[in-house]
Structures are given as structure tokens and as C-alpha cells.
Amino acid sequence: MKNIAKIKILSLFLIAAIILPANVFGAIVPNDEFYKQEQVSYFNQINLPQAWETTKGSKDVIIAIIDAGVDTDHPDILSNMWFNRGEKALNGIDDDSNGFVDDLNGWDFIENDSDPHPKFNNEYSFGGANHGTTVAGVAASVTNNNIGLAGVCWNCKIMALRALDAKGEGTTTDIAKAIDYAIQNGADIINMSFVGGATDAVLSDAIDRAYEAGIVLVSAVGNDAEDSFIIGGDLDFRPLYPACSDGPAGMNHIIGVGSVDEESIKSTFSNYGFNCIDINAPGDGVAAPQLFDPKLGEEFESKYRGGWRGTSLAAPFVTGVAGLMKSVNPKLTNDQVLSIIRETAIDITKFNMQFFGQIGAGLLDAGAAVSKAAETAGLGTAKKVLSFSSKKSILVSSGINRQVSAMITDNLGDDTYEWLAYPTFFRGGAELVSGDVDGDGAAEIISGAGGGGGPQVRIFSSRGDVEGQFFAYDATFRGGVHIATADFDKDGIDEIVTSAGAGLSSVVRIVDKNGKIKWSFSVTAEGLNGGVTVNAADIDSDGEIEVITGTGGGSLPLVQIFDKLGNKEASWLAYPEFFRGGVNVSVGDVDADGALEVVTAAGDGGGPQVRIFSSTGTVEGQFFAFEDTFRGGARLAVGNVDADSSAEIIVGSGIGRESEVRVFSKFGVGYVQDSMFEVFEDDYQGGVHVGI
Incomplete structure (x- = not known):
């Protein structure tokens, strides 16, 4: 029997949320309830409000979240869920003939059904159960709606693809199926906030297919730097996948994302290396939506939680900015998106001399990246967007x-x-x-x-x-x-x-x-x-x-x-x-x-x-x-x-x-x-x- 490589979700850590006075420097200030209290400092750190001056994102840009499920009914996520326009609602028929019945918001590749919510069959971890919802919320929470938290891309749509269980574990086979679904159904960006210690042809071939389809691929680089058992998180010694996946000729197919704290210092847990990391983003005390389902117990009675730590949270910042870039310039290729993100990065070398050359190009600069995206001649073609008119309808x-x-x-x-x-x-x-x-x-x-x-x-x-x-x-x-x-x-x-x-x-x-x-x-x-x-x-x-x-x-x-x-x-x-x-x-x-x-x-x-x-x-x-x-x-x-x-x-x-x-x-x-x-x-x- 063929061995299937294992994939494990990145652990989410919780720290006590420290609320600081909010100084809002950006020209655009969303009215979300907890924005000034919880988010403004690290949004300003990456110049995100400046990016919003150029675009707040397009509903035609689809972000696929391959994870442990997304709370698609969450009040700060529901309105930004992708909807499969070729599928009629829950009629038991594969209306668009894509091989998936009633796949309205995505698919569950663990249970093989149309509901991509997190599921609790037996064991679960709190971080695993919430993981996909927090990641999706960072990238594209509904924004400026007077409740909750802001997302990076206000209007981007979330395609929920459940390929990891509530413990945060899965296989490359299910991940590959989710990648292929994203390709088939028009995703522009895929976020992968998980790592595995080994890869196989199943996963690498799926990544190659997504890259060739023009999809921007974003991956967290892992949280092992505090663990001495795996050489302190050095990815050159022990590469992790998909962050370290390269193309057939060594081309960079994946935007690898590390985490920094509020001072732009590499987070103590964030992995490092000369080859796998492209960019860094905030991941050390992030507020995000969480799974809201009070019937599951007290820990799921809150809609939001602050203090999340992990490169899992850093990756969707980059994913959301990629969404803004594709919104302002749909003809950008995935290579152009990666290059612009690296070229416009903020130099944080002086804060991280001990990791010189090992934390990628620096800190994500959302404002500069989106501005340059708007000015760059795209080398690709804009995807066709299905449009309907209510005139005479x-x-x-x-x-x-x-x-x-x-x-x-x-x-x-x-x-x-x-x-x-x-x-x-x-x-x-x-x-x-x-x-x-x-x-x-x-x-x-x-x-x-x-x-x-x-x-x-x-x-x-x-x-x-x-x-x-x-x-x-x-x-x-x-x-x-x-x-x-x-x-x-x-x-x-x-x-x-x-x-x-x-x-x-x-x-x-x-x-x-x-x-x-x-x-x-x-x-x-x-x-x-x-x-x-x-x-x-x-x-x-x-x-x-x-x-x-x-x-x-x-x-x-x-x-x-x-x-x-x-x-x-x-x-x-x-x-x-x-x-x-x-x-x-x-x-x-x-x-x-x-x-x-x-x-x-x-x-x-x-x-x-x-x-x-x-x-x-x-x-x-x-x-x-x-x-x-x-x-x-x-x-x-x-x-x-x-x-x-x-x-x-x-x-x-x-x-x-x-x-x-x-x-x-x-x-x-x-x-x-x-x-x-x-x-x-x-x-x-x-x-x-x-x-x-």
C-alpha cells in the first residue's frame, strides 16, 4: 500500500491580549467594532490603510482557504463567502457538472460533502477547530460593517476547502484534491497555513498544476523555531512543505511567509532559512474571528478572539494583500505578484541581524505592493467573470x-x-x-x-x-x-x-x-x-x-x-x-x-x-x-x-x-x-x- 505523506496544521498560540491606545495613522479607518482596539497597530505596521486608498478589493477575486474548515455562517465572514454561481441551492444535483453536488461555498474533502464547516467527530484541538475561520477572517473578513474585525481584502470572496480535521491533521491526497478544486472553480489565490515534514508527487504535482493555472500560492513557513528537537526551525536543515516546494527547475512557486512581532522582530517561533521564506507579516498577537457555535461549549461562545500567534496568521495577511493586488490589476501573473511583494518589502535587517539573509525580503508593505501592482503592466489575462443582469428578469x-x-x-x-x-x-x-x-x-x-x-x-x-x-x-x-x-x-x-x-x-x-x-x-x-x-x-x-x-x-x-x-x-x-x-x-x-x-x-x-x-x-x-x-x-x-x-x-x-x-x-x-x-x-x- 502506498504511503501518504502527512500534513499537520500549524499550531495557533494564544497570549493575553494587551490593549494599547489606538493611534490611527491611515487615511482610511474602517468602522468595525474592534478595529481601533485590536488591529490598528499591526495594520499600520504593514501600511494596509494606504493600500485601501488604492483599492478595498474586488468581489471577483476568489481566495481559497485550504484548512480545517471555515465557519461560513459567521457574521463577519458570511457576506464574503464565495458562492458557486453554477450550482442551484441544495437540490441534490451537480448542476455545473464539476463533480461536486451542491458545492455552494466549497467542499469538505475529509467527509466528502458540501459543507466545509469545521466538524467534531471525535478528538479536536481548540486551535485546530478555529484555524480555518481565523485564517479566512484575517484575509477577508467583512469590513466596515460596524461589527467585529476588519479583513485585509474587504471584498474578496472566500472559497472554503476543508482538507484537515479538527485536530489539524490531514494527508497530501486531500490537500491535492482541494488544490485541484480551487483550480477548477476559479480561485485566484490559495492560502495554505499548514506544513508537513515530507512531500510527495501527489502534493508537488498539484502545486505545479495550480502554479501553471496562474494561481498565487501562499504558505506559512512553520512555528518550530522554539523547538530544539528540530534544530531551531532552520528550514535549510529540515525543509517543510508546501512552503519549501519548488518548481521542476527550482522556480519559486510558493510565497513562504514568516511572522514578526509588533517591533518587526522575527517572532521567536517563526522558522527561518535562506531558501523557503519570501516575506514576513504580523503573526504575534493577532485578533481574528473564531468558530461561533455555543452548543459546542463555552470556548465557542465568542465570535472573536485576540492574541493569536503563529505563521498561520501571518500568511493570510500576504494572501489578502495578493487579493488587493489582483483586484487592482487582474492581469498580474502569479510571478509578478510574488516579485512585487518581495521588491516592495520593508527592510527589517537591522532588527534581525542574527538572521541576516534568512527571513526573506523583509516585512510586507501592503501600501507599496498595491500601488506598484496598479502601475505594473500585467503579463497575464484577466479571467472571465460570469455576469448576470436583472433587466427584464x-x-x-x-x-x-x-x-x-x-x-x-x-x-x-x-x-x-x-x-x-x-x-x-x-x-x-x-x-x-x-x-x-x-x-x-x-x-x-x-x-x-x-x-x-x-x-x-x-x-x-x-x-x-x-x-x-x-x-x-x-x-x-x-x-x-x-x-x-x-x-x-x-x-x-x-x-x-x-x-x-x-x-x-x-x-x-x-x-x-x-x-x-x-x-x-x-x-x-x-x-x-x-x-x-x-x-x-x-x-x-x-x-x-x-x-x-x-x-x-x-x-x-x-x-x-x-x-x-x-x-x-x-x-x-x-x-x-x-x-x-x-x-x-x-x-x-x-x-x-x-x-x-x-x-x-x-x-x-x-x-x-x-x-x-x-x-x-x-x-x-x-x-x-x-x-x-x-x-x-x-x-x-x-x-x-x-x-x-x-x-x-x-x-x-x-x-x-x-x-x-x-x-x-x-x-x-x-x-x-x-x-x-x-x-x-x-x-x-x-x-x-x-x-x-
């Missing part, structure tokens, strides 16, 4: 009792692209709308969480990458959020309209992309306790945007129209007075007469009756979108999805029937079904939200 999201899938599709249900809008444990559904909320000329996709979770609004790019998020109401509110978009102040940037669901006084807020309130008012109606649904448009062609609301369950089935200050302009009954199931509302020109109509659908408990009204409440049409005996209501949106002269009415099925989307248009005096398609699983009956 239908937005679809799942209702209750299911993971919240978000989907972009066309009017036939083809050309579908799907991602998870919220963590897998949330089963309350979500609404989706689109709008240009950042003024970049492209529409973003905005989600509002359904009942049962916090009132979180999230902003996605048209590729499903999270670009922002905020709580629309108090974080303890659990009634759900309804959403719409429109440009109320005529500045070319859409505002987000939110309305509270059941259990809160019916507060409507008009906010910017960060959740800052611009206007706010309350909606009143007889018996109103189920919140209100919401839409927004210039319904009366007066040049001002109005807010259109439909009452929630338990109250009169009213449509009400307000200006942005909350002054009521119109009101009428959408359905018979006795109906108490709620009213869903949308707006559009469905008859091509140049005027907008208000379109309603009955809420839960009602028949799937769609009604069309003029801006003053005159009924202009009606039809049943599904069987007239069905009593789960319907959800709807209005928009032009087929590029003709009028808008279509898109209807999603309510709770209690198979999940379908149907598209209707005006034909003569009535409405006809243009298309119908199924979404989600065959047996799913939790309702379908639609948007435009």
Missing part, C-alpha cells in the same frame, strides 16, 4: 419552511441563476426587488427577510454577492420586512422602502443603502396589526414618488397611497370588506396606456385573485392566477419581462400548493397566461415570492 425567492433561495430567471424560467440569500438555518422566506441603490448605473438586488428572523435587509450584486446589509427595525423584531425601491429625491440613486410585518406598528421607512432613514411614517387602518406590504412609484404622474401600501392580515383589505412624508393621497378596498387575509401590492403600466396601474393579490387565506386598479381605485380588470378554489393567496410583481409595450403581471403561488410562477399579460379586455414554470422542489409548498 424575474426575481424569485422561497417562502417559509425552506432555506431562502434567491433566483434570477427570465419569463420562461430559463437562464436561471440561484444563490442563498440568508444563512441555511433561516426558514422564514424573503422578498426580492431590484434598484440602483449605489448610483453605479447597475441594478442591485435587495432582499427583506420574512418572519421569524431579524428584520435584515441585504443588498446583492446582480451576481448574488453581498454588498451591504442592515436591520430595518429593532434587531429583536421578528415580524418580517417588506421592501420596494424608487428614487424619491431625484438624485439618480434609488432609496429602499421598508415596511414592518406583523407584530409592529405599521412603520414605513425610506432609507439609503446603509439603512439611514430619510423619511418615515406610520400607516393606520381598522384592526391593523399585520403590518403592510409596500411598493413605490409615481402613481399619479405628478413628478413625485408615492408609497403604495396594502394592509396585512387581520384588517380591512385596503390599498392606501401616501407621499413620502406620510400624507395620505388615496385609499380604497381591494377586496370585500369581510376579507381579512391581507393585500399584496405592485405597480406598473399593464395596458400600455402610459399610466400606471395598481395591481393587487389576495394574501394568505384568500383565493388567488389578482385585481387591477387605476391610480384612484377604479377596478380595471381581475383574474384568478391559480385555481379559484385555492386559499393560499398569491404574491405578485409587475414589470416588462418580454420587451413589448406593456408590463406583465408575475404571480408566485401562495402557501399550500406546488411552487409555481406564472406570467400574465393584457389581451383585449382580459388577461392571458403567457408562461408558467415550476421552481424549487416538486413537493415544496411554502410559497413563492416574486420581484422585478
Whole structure:
């Protein structure tokens, strides 16, 4: 039987975190809660804020973290997780034919499944269990989000590849599989914060393949310098891999990273040598996210921890800076990235004379490296990035009792692209709308969480990458959020309209992309306790945007129209007075007469009756979108999805029937079904939200 070389994760040490007064020298200061307290000194040490003046990173740059698993649901990591855009969410099918089923964020090569979280089957070490999460967090924590810690590359995406167990042990076979996955699925950089005392053809060949694919390879050099049993960490005497892996002709394929303390002195544990080390970065008292899972015990009740030590923590600083470099210049080759990092290094020889020539080029200078990257003519080719547009597309999201899938599709249900809008444990559904909320000329996709979770609004790019998020109401509110978009102040940037669901006084807020309130008012109606649904448009062609609301369950089935200050302009009954199931509302020109109509659908408990009204409440049409005996209501949106002269009415099925989307248009005096398609699983009956 062939021997398989062993790989062992680098130990993470903990020291007591010493909090020093924070002097912020960088021009850019992120608002993360613990940045000034825990991170600013060593971020300034490597001139990272200066790098952020050039770029904060691109969501198109993918960092593969090969490690012991990443807490993909961590609040400071979730939004920066890579999402496999070729895979439909958890349908049990290998949609992109890459050999991995439902690999949404990466893969677990230990358990051979699609969940790359750390796992505790038997034994574990605290450092091993947290290792991948801390490494990922240093490289690319979600930054400037008012919580936690900052990452080096604010917007880079994390591909989580679990190839080491919770004790921090693994084999070159699994490492090689993870490397090949990263190659196959578009990683730009691979971080490897582990070492082994031997290598084999399996690992070296995989590294060669990654190098030839143009991937930047970063490795920690090890923490053995305090251990006299292995000659004090001298890598020339005892090389460690993959840090000391060279190409077939001795080419440098790996950026080997050592650790320094806050004085730029080589950390006592950091290995050294003339050949394997390229650069050094802070690794002596680093704060980072950790695995957050209180059910595992007290040691996992905190989201963050300071005082981590190890070259494992130094490596992701270099990885993150490589991400910034590839963000500002996607055509840089891996050789160019390595050369620029070495050429721009800060000389720390005077602090480390006893290790002259044995600690690489010096200390990482993020500002200089990114600046030079921006000025350098790249010798490679920028990778193609899959792009989707929400123009003339239908937005679809799942209702209750299911993971919240978000989907972009066309009017036939083809050309579908799907991602998870919220963590897998949330089963309350979500609404989706689109709008240009950042003024970049492209529409973003905005989600509002359904009942049962916090009132979180999230902003996605048209590729499903999270670009922002905020709580629309108090974080303890659990009634759900309804959403719409429109440009109320005529500045070319859409505002987000939110309305509270059941259990809160019916507060409507008009906010910017960060959740800052611009206007706010309350909606009143007889018996109103189920919140209100919401839409927004210039319904009366007066040049001002109005807010259109439909009452929630338990109250009169009213449509009400307000200006942005909350002054009521119109009101009428959408359905018979006795109906108490709620009213869903949308707006559009469905008859091509140049005027907008208000379109309603009955809420839960009602028949799937769609009604069309003029801006003053005159009924202009009606039809049943599904069987007239069905009593789960319907959800709807209005928009032009087929590029003709009028808008279509898109209807999603309510709770209690198979999940379908149907598209209707005006034909003569009535409405006809243009298309119908199924979404989600065959047996799913939790309702379908639609948007435009």
C-alpha cells in the first residue's frame, strides 16, 4: 500500500491580549467594532490603510482557504463567502457538472460533502477547530460593517476547502484534491497555513498544476523555531512543505511567509532559512474571528478572539494583500505578484541581524505592493467573470419552511441563476426587488427577510454577492420586512422602502443603502396589526414618488397611497370588506396606456385573485392566477419581462400548493397566461415570492 505523506496544521498560540491606545495613522479607518482596539497597530505596521486608498478589493477575486474548515455562517465572514454561481441551492444535483453536488461555498474533502464547516467527530484541538475561520477572517473578513474585525481584502470572496480535521491533521491526497478544486472553480489565490515534514508527487504535482493555472500560492513557513528537537526551525536543515516546494527547475512557486512581532522582530517561533521564506507579516498577537457555535461549549461562545500567534496568521495577511493586488490589476501573473511583494518589502535587517539573509525580503508593505501592482503592466489575462443582469428578469425567492433561495430567471424560467440569500438555518422566506441603490448605473438586488428572523435587509450584486446589509427595525423584531425601491429625491440613486410585518406598528421607512432613514411614517387602518406590504412609484404622474401600501392580515383589505412624508393621497378596498387575509401590492403600466396601474393579490387565506386598479381605485380588470378554489393567496410583481409595450403581471403561488410562477399579460379586455414554470422542489409548498 502506498504511503501518504502527512500534513499537520500549524499550531495557533494564544497570549493575553494587551490593549494599547489606538493611534490611527491611515487615511482610511474602517468602522468595525474592534478595529481601533485590536488591529490598528499591526495594520499600520504593514501600511494596509494606504493600500485601501488604492483599492478595498474586488468581489471577483476568489481566495481559497485550504484548512480545517471555515465557519461560513459567521457574521463577519458570511457576506464574503464565495458562492458557486453554477450550482442551484441544495437540490441534490451537480448542476455545473464539476463533480461536486451542491458545492455552494466549497467542499469538505475529509467527509466528502458540501459543507466545509469545521466538524467534531471525535478528538479536536481548540486551535485546530478555529484555524480555518481565523485564517479566512484575517484575509477577508467583512469590513466596515460596524461589527467585529476588519479583513485585509474587504471584498474578496472566500472559497472554503476543508482538507484537515479538527485536530489539524490531514494527508497530501486531500490537500491535492482541494488544490485541484480551487483550480477548477476559479480561485485566484490559495492560502495554505499548514506544513508537513515530507512531500510527495501527489502534493508537488498539484502545486505545479495550480502554479501553471496562474494561481498565487501562499504558505506559512512553520512555528518550530522554539523547538530544539528540530534544530531551531532552520528550514535549510529540515525543509517543510508546501512552503519549501519548488518548481521542476527550482522556480519559486510558493510565497513562504514568516511572522514578526509588533517591533518587526522575527517572532521567536517563526522558522527561518535562506531558501523557503519570501516575506514576513504580523503573526504575534493577532485578533481574528473564531468558530461561533455555543452548543459546542463555552470556548465557542465568542465570535472573536485576540492574541493569536503563529505563521498561520501571518500568511493570510500576504494572501489578502495578493487579493488587493489582483483586484487592482487582474492581469498580474502569479510571478509578478510574488516579485512585487518581495521588491516592495520593508527592510527589517537591522532588527534581525542574527538572521541576516534568512527571513526573506523583509516585512510586507501592503501600501507599496498595491500601488506598484496598479502601475505594473500585467503579463497575464484577466479571467472571465460570469455576469448576470436583472433587466427584464424575474426575481424569485422561497417562502417559509425552506432555506431562502434567491433566483434570477427570465419569463420562461430559463437562464436561471440561484444563490442563498440568508444563512441555511433561516426558514422564514424573503422578498426580492431590484434598484440602483449605489448610483453605479447597475441594478442591485435587495432582499427583506420574512418572519421569524431579524428584520435584515441585504443588498446583492446582480451576481448574488453581498454588498451591504442592515436591520430595518429593532434587531429583536421578528415580524418580517417588506421592501420596494424608487428614487424619491431625484438624485439618480434609488432609496429602499421598508415596511414592518406583523407584530409592529405599521412603520414605513425610506432609507439609503446603509439603512439611514430619510423619511418615515406610520400607516393606520381598522384592526391593523399585520403590518403592510409596500411598493413605490409615481402613481399619479405628478413628478413625485408615492408609497403604495396594502394592509396585512387581520384588517380591512385596503390599498392606501401616501407621499413620502406620510400624507395620505388615496385609499380604497381591494377586496370585500369581510376579507381579512391581507393585500399584496405592485405597480406598473399593464395596458400600455402610459399610466400606471395598481395591481393587487389576495394574501394568505384568500383565493388567488389578482385585481387591477387605476391610480384612484377604479377596478380595471381581475383574474384568478391559480385555481379559484385555492386559499393560499398569491404574491405578485409587475414589470416588462418580454420587451413589448406593456408590463406583465408575475404571480408566485401562495402557501399550500406546488411552487409555481406564472406570467400574465393584457389581451383585449382580459388577461392571458403567457408562461408558467415550476421552481424549487416538486413537493415544496411554502410559497413563492416574486420581484422585478
